[in-house]
Amino acid sequence: MTHKFEMPKRVVSDSQGFETLNDFYNQTKNAFIDTIVIDFSNTDWFDANLLAMLGAILSRLEENLNSINIINLKNRLEKIFSKNHFLSNFGGYKIEDYYQTTIKYKKIKPNEEKVFKYYLDNELLSKTVLPKMSTGLRKKINESIFEIFNNAIIHGESSDIFSCGQYYPRGSKLDFTIVDLGKTIKVNVNKYLNKNLKGSQAIDWAVQEGNTTKVGDTPGGLGLSLIRDFLKLNNGKIQIRSCDGYWCQAGNQINQISFDKEFDGTIVNLEFNLNDKSLYYLKSELKPEDIL
Numbered sequence: 001m002t003h004k005f006e007m008p009k010r011v012v013s014d015s016q017g018f019e020t021l022n023d024f025y026n027q028t029k030n031a032f033i034d035t036i037v038i039d040f041s042n043t044d045w046f047d048a049n050l051l052a053m054l055g056a057i058l059s060r061l062e063e064n065l066n067s068i069n070i071i072n073l074k075n076r077l078e079k080i081f082s083k084n085h086f087l088s089n090f091g092g093y094k095i096e097d098y099y100q101t102t103i104k105y106k107k108i109k110p111n112e113e114k115v116f117k118y119y120l121d122n123e124l125l126s127k128t129v130l131p132k133m134s135t136g137l138r139k140k141i142n143e144s145i146f147e148i149f150n151n152a153i154i155h156g157e158s159s160d161i162f163s164c165g166q167y168y169p170r171g172s173k174l175d176f177t178i179v180d181l182g183k184t185i186k187v188n189v190n191k192y193l194n195k196n197l198k199g200s201q202a203i204d205w206a207v208q209e210g211n212t213t214k215v216g217d218t219p220g221g222l223g224l225s226l227i228r229d230f231l232k233l234n235n236g237k238i239q240i241r242s243c244d245g246y247w248c249q250a251g252n253q254i255n256q257i258s259f260d261k262e263f264d265g266t267i268v269n270l271e272f273n274l275n276d277k278s279l280y281y282l283k284s285e286l287k288p289e290d291i292l
Helices: 014-030 048-063 073-084 112-123 133-155 185-193 199-207 223-234
Strands: 004-008 035-039 068-069 102-108 160-170 173-180 237-250 251-273
Touching: 004 014, 014 048, 014 237, 035 048, 035 237, 048 073, 048 160, 048 173, 048 251, 068 102, 068 237, 068 251, 073 173, 102 112, 112 133, 133 223, 133 251, 160 223, 173 237, 185 199, 185 237, 199 237, 199 251, 223 251
Parallel strands: 004 035, 035 068
Antiparallel strands: 102 160, 160 173, 173 251, 237 251
Protein backbone atom coordinates (compact mmCIF):
# COMPACT_ATOMS: atom_id res chain seq x y z
CA MET A 1 0.00 0.00 0.00
CA THR A 2 1.20 3.52 -0.80
CA HIS A 3 0.59 6.52 1.46
CA LYS A 4 1.19 9.87 -0.25
CA PHE A 5 1.48 13.11 1.70
CA GLU A 6 1.71 16.47 -0.04
CA MET A 7 3.63 19.12 1.83
CA PRO A 8 2.02 22.59 1.73
CA LYS A 9 3.54 25.71 0.18
CA ARG A 10 5.29 26.81 3.38
CA VAL A 11 6.25 24.90 6.52
CA VAL A 12 7.72 27.16 9.20
CA SER A 13 8.52 26.92 12.90
CA ASP A 14 5.18 27.89 14.35
CA SER A 15 2.20 26.01 15.79
CA GLN A 16 0.80 25.41 12.29
CA GLY A 17 4.12 24.10 10.99
CA PHE A 18 4.30 21.59 13.84
CA GLU A 19 0.70 20.64 13.13
CA THR A 20 1.41 20.03 9.43
CA LEU A 21 4.07 17.48 10.33
CA ASN A 22 1.87 16.02 13.07
CA ASP A 23 -0.85 15.47 10.44
CA PHE A 24 1.68 13.49 8.42
CA TYR A 25 2.64 11.53 11.53
CA ASN A 26 -0.95 10.66 12.40
CA GLN A 27 -1.81 9.69 8.82
CA THR A 28 1.09 7.24 8.57
CA LYS A 29 1.94 6.05 12.10
CA ASN A 30 0.12 2.73 11.66
CA ALA A 31 1.71 1.97 8.27
CA PHE A 32 3.56 -1.35 8.12
CA ILE A 33 5.57 -2.68 5.16
CA ASP A 34 4.10 0.10 2.99
CA THR A 35 5.51 2.80 0.72
CA ILE A 36 5.49 6.33 2.13
CA VAL A 37 5.72 9.11 -0.47
CA ILE A 38 6.38 12.70 0.68
CA ASP A 39 5.69 15.08 -2.20
CA PHE A 40 7.35 18.52 -2.02
CA SER A 41 6.16 19.71 -5.46
CA ASN A 42 4.06 22.54 -3.94
CA THR A 43 6.60 23.49 -1.28
CA ASP A 44 8.59 26.70 -1.75
CA TRP A 45 9.84 26.96 1.84
CA PHE A 46 10.53 24.45 4.61
CA ASP A 47 12.32 25.54 7.81
CA ALA A 48 15.30 23.20 7.83
CA ASN A 49 15.37 22.87 11.63
CA LEU A 50 11.99 21.09 11.36
CA LEU A 51 13.78 18.22 9.62
CA ALA A 52 14.42 17.00 13.18
CA MET A 53 10.68 16.32 13.46
CA LEU A 54 10.31 14.96 9.93
CA GLY A 55 13.37 12.76 10.43
CA ALA A 56 11.99 11.34 13.69
CA ILE A 57 8.75 10.41 11.92
CA LEU A 58 10.51 8.86 8.92
CA SER A 59 12.89 6.92 11.17
CA ARG A 60 9.94 5.41 13.04
CA LEU A 61 8.31 4.51 9.72
CA GLU A 62 11.51 2.75 8.60
CA GLU A 63 11.55 0.79 11.85
CA ASN A 64 8.11 -0.49 10.81
CA LEU A 65 9.64 -1.74 7.53
CA ASN A 66 8.15 0.98 5.35
CA SER A 67 9.93 2.38 2.28
CA ILE A 68 10.49 6.15 2.20
CA ASN A 69 10.32 8.11 -1.05
CA ILE A 70 10.92 11.89 -0.96
CA ILE A 71 9.97 13.38 -4.33
CA ASN A 72 9.81 16.68 -6.23
CA LEU A 73 12.12 18.69 -3.99
CA LYS A 74 12.82 22.05 -5.55
CA ASN A 75 16.49 22.78 -6.17
CA ARG A 76 16.94 25.17 -3.25
CA LEU A 77 15.39 22.79 -0.72
CA GLU A 78 17.30 19.83 -2.10
CA LYS A 79 20.57 21.74 -1.61
CA ILE A 80 19.77 22.63 2.00
CA PHE A 81 18.56 19.11 2.83
CA SER A 82 21.80 17.76 1.35
CA LYS A 83 24.04 20.28 3.11
CA ASN A 84 22.64 19.40 6.51
CA HIS A 85 22.93 15.62 5.81
CA PHE A 86 19.19 14.97 6.12
CA LEU A 87 18.75 13.51 2.63
CA SER A 88 21.73 11.19 2.99
CA ASN A 89 19.81 9.39 5.75
CA PHE A 90 16.93 8.66 3.38
CA GLY A 91 18.53 7.60 0.11
CA GLY A 92 19.99 10.98 -0.91
CA TYR A 93 23.47 12.49 -0.80
CA LYS A 94 25.62 15.03 1.06
CA ILE A 95 27.16 18.25 -0.24
CA GLU A 96 29.52 20.70 1.42
CA ASP A 97 28.03 23.59 3.40
CA TYR A 98 30.47 26.32 2.37
CA TYR A 99 28.49 29.15 3.99
CA GLN A 100 28.09 27.31 7.32
CA THR A 101 24.37 28.09 7.66
CA THR A 102 23.28 24.58 8.61
CA ILE A 103 23.34 22.69 11.89
CA LYS A 104 23.58 19.08 10.79
CA TYR A 105 20.65 16.69 11.10
CA LYS A 106 21.57 14.13 13.75
CA LYS A 107 20.05 10.94 15.11
CA ILE A 108 21.56 10.15 18.49
CA LYS A 109 21.30 7.09 20.71
CA PRO A 110 20.67 7.41 24.48
CA ASN A 111 24.20 6.18 25.30
CA GLU A 112 25.83 8.83 23.10
CA GLU A 113 25.85 11.71 25.60
CA LYS A 114 29.40 12.74 24.71
CA VAL A 115 28.51 12.72 21.01
CA PHE A 116 25.60 15.08 21.67
CA LYS A 117 27.69 17.47 23.80
CA TYR A 118 30.38 17.57 21.11
CA TYR A 119 27.69 18.14 18.48
CA LEU A 120 26.26 21.08 20.48
CA ASP A 121 29.66 22.69 20.86
CA ASN A 122 30.76 22.23 17.27
CA GLU A 123 27.50 22.57 15.34
CA LEU A 124 25.48 25.07 17.41
CA LEU A 125 27.47 27.00 19.98
CA SER A 126 30.48 27.52 17.70
CA LYS A 127 28.35 29.63 15.32
CA THR A 128 29.91 33.10 15.29
CA VAL A 129 26.53 34.66 14.44
CA LEU A 130 25.14 33.82 17.89
CA PRO A 131 24.84 36.66 20.41
CA LYS A 132 28.15 37.28 22.17
CA MET A 133 28.47 35.35 25.41
CA SER A 134 31.17 34.44 27.89
CA THR A 135 32.82 31.04 27.91
CA GLY A 136 31.10 30.28 31.21
CA LEU A 137 27.65 31.11 29.86
CA ARG A 138 28.30 29.14 26.67
CA LYS A 139 29.12 26.13 28.83
CA LYS A 140 25.95 26.59 30.91
CA ILE A 141 23.80 26.84 27.77
CA ASN A 142 25.39 23.64 26.51
CA GLU A 143 24.47 21.98 29.82
CA SER A 144 20.93 23.37 29.68
CA ILE A 145 20.30 22.01 26.17
CA PHE A 146 21.90 18.72 27.19
CA GLU A 147 19.29 18.43 29.96
CA ILE A 148 16.58 18.49 27.27
CA PHE A 149 18.38 15.57 25.61
CA ASN A 150 18.75 13.81 28.96
CA ASN A 151 15.08 14.32 29.79
CA ALA A 152 14.06 12.66 26.50
CA ILE A 153 16.11 9.62 27.48
CA ILE A 154 15.10 9.27 31.12
CA HIS A 155 11.51 10.52 31.22
CA GLY A 156 10.55 10.08 27.58
CA GLU A 157 12.27 6.67 27.55
CA SER A 158 13.21 7.39 23.95
CA SER A 159 15.26 5.02 21.84
CA ASP A 160 16.56 7.88 19.66
CA ILE A 161 16.77 11.67 19.83
CA PHE A 162 16.73 13.80 16.66
CA SER A 163 18.09 17.29 16.17
CA CYS A 164 18.67 19.79 13.39
CA GLY A 165 19.11 23.54 13.06
CA GLN A 166 19.46 26.39 10.62
CA TYR A 167 20.85 29.91 10.50
CA TYR A 168 18.48 32.23 8.63
CA PRO A 169 20.47 35.34 7.62
CA ARG A 170 17.47 37.19 6.19
CA GLY A 171 15.43 36.58 9.29
CA SER A 172 18.38 37.32 11.61
CA LYS A 173 17.62 34.19 13.60
CA LEU A 174 19.03 30.75 14.33
CA ASP A 175 16.71 27.84 15.18
CA PHE A 176 17.68 24.56 16.81
CA THR A 177 15.16 21.74 17.25
CA ILE A 178 15.26 18.57 19.38
CA VAL A 179 12.63 15.83 18.95
CA ASP A 180 11.87 12.50 20.57
CA LEU A 181 9.01 10.03 20.12
CA GLY A 182 8.88 8.86 23.72
CA LYS A 183 6.47 9.47 26.59
CA THR A 184 4.90 12.91 26.42
CA ILE A 185 5.25 15.68 29.00
CA LYS A 186 1.50 15.44 29.65
CA VAL A 187 1.75 11.74 30.55
CA ASN A 188 4.72 12.24 32.87
CA VAL A 189 3.42 15.36 34.63
CA ASN A 190 -0.12 14.05 35.16
CA LYS A 191 1.21 10.78 36.53
CA TYR A 192 3.52 12.64 38.91
CA LEU A 193 0.90 15.18 40.07
CA ASN A 194 -2.02 12.73 39.92
CA LYS A 195 -3.96 15.31 37.91
CA ASN A 196 -5.56 15.59 34.48
CA LEU A 197 -3.89 18.68 33.03
CA LYS A 198 -4.12 19.57 29.36
CA GLY A 199 -0.94 19.17 27.37
CA SER A 200 -0.18 22.90 27.33
CA GLN A 201 -0.80 23.14 31.10
CA ALA A 202 1.54 20.21 31.72
CA ILE A 203 4.26 21.86 29.62
CA ASP A 204 3.78 25.15 31.48
CA TRP A 205 4.20 23.32 34.79
CA ALA A 206 7.29 21.48 33.56
CA VAL A 207 9.13 24.62 32.39
CA GLN A 208 8.81 26.41 35.75
CA GLU A 209 12.03 26.59 37.74
CA GLY A 210 12.10 23.95 40.47
CA ASN A 211 9.34 21.78 39.00
CA THR A 212 10.40 18.27 38.15
CA THR A 213 8.95 14.78 37.87
CA LYS A 214 12.17 13.22 39.12
CA VAL A 215 12.04 10.40 41.65
CA GLY A 216 14.95 9.78 44.00
CA ASP A 217 18.29 10.47 42.33
CA THR A 218 16.83 10.45 38.81
CA PRO A 219 17.43 13.82 37.11
CA GLY A 220 14.29 15.66 36.08
CA GLY A 221 12.81 18.82 34.66
CA LEU A 222 13.24 20.14 31.15
CA GLY A 223 16.44 22.02 31.92
CA LEU A 224 15.05 25.24 30.48
CA SER A 225 15.45 27.68 33.36
CA LEU A 226 18.75 29.23 32.29
CA ILE A 227 18.05 29.21 28.58
CA ARG A 228 14.56 30.66 29.19
CA ASP A 229 16.15 33.56 31.04
CA PHE A 230 18.73 34.01 28.28
CA LEU A 231 16.17 34.01 25.46
CA LYS A 232 13.94 36.47 27.35
CA LEU A 233 16.82 38.94 27.40
CA ASN A 234 17.74 38.05 23.83
CA ASN A 235 14.12 38.48 22.66
CA GLY A 236 14.32 34.97 21.23
CA LYS A 237 11.81 32.16 21.40
CA ILE A 238 11.16 28.70 22.89
CA GLN A 239 8.46 26.46 21.42
CA ILE A 240 7.37 23.10 22.82
CA ARG A 241 4.85 20.70 21.24
CA SER A 242 3.98 17.54 23.16
CA CYS A 243 0.82 15.37 23.17
CA ASP A 244 -2.10 17.78 22.58
CA GLY A 245 -0.24 20.85 23.85
CA TYR A 246 1.73 23.72 22.35
CA TRP A 247 3.61 26.21 24.55
CA CYS A 248 5.63 29.18 23.34
CA GLN A 249 7.72 31.84 25.07
CA ALA A 250 8.50 34.72 22.70
CA GLY A 251 10.44 37.37 24.57
CA ASN A 252 8.32 37.93 27.70
CA GLN A 253 5.08 36.64 26.15
CA ILE A 254 3.69 33.15 26.82
CA ASN A 255 1.23 31.52 24.42
CA GLN A 256 -0.52 28.18 24.95
CA ILE A 257 -2.67 26.19 22.51
CA SER A 258 -4.53 22.88 22.82
CA PHE A 259 -4.94 20.70 19.73
CA ASP A 260 -7.39 17.93 18.93
CA LYS A 261 -4.68 15.68 17.48
CA GLU A 262 -1.95 14.39 19.73
CA PHE A 263 1.75 14.14 18.91
CA ASP A 264 3.27 11.03 20.47
CA GLY A 265 6.47 12.69 21.59
CA THR A 266 8.02 16.06 22.33
CA ILE A 267 9.45 18.83 20.15
CA VAL A 268 11.58 21.62 21.64
CA ASN A 269 12.62 24.48 19.35
CA LEU A 270 15.04 27.19 20.48
CA GLU A 271 15.20 30.38 18.41
CA PHE A 272 18.06 32.83 18.93
CA ASN A 273 17.60 36.47 17.90
CA LEU A 274 20.74 37.45 15.97
CA ASN A 275 19.96 41.18 15.91
CA ASP A 276 20.95 41.26 19.57
CA LYS A 277 24.36 42.96 19.92
CA SER A 278 24.59 42.58 23.71
CA LEU A 279 27.37 40.72 25.51
CA TYR A 280 26.06 38.10 27.95
CA TYR A 281 27.80 36.52 30.92
CA LEU A 282 26.93 34.82 34.21
CA LYS A 283 26.50 36.91 37.36
CA SER A 284 29.16 34.74 38.99
CA GLU A 285 31.66 35.89 36.37
CA LEU A 286 31.44 39.54 37.42
CA LYS A 287 34.59 40.84 39.12
CA PRO A 288 34.31 43.45 41.88
CA GLU A 289 35.88 46.07 39.60
CA ASP A 290 33.12 45.44 37.04
CA ILE A 291 30.46 46.62 39.49
CA LEU A 292 29.89 50.39 39.45
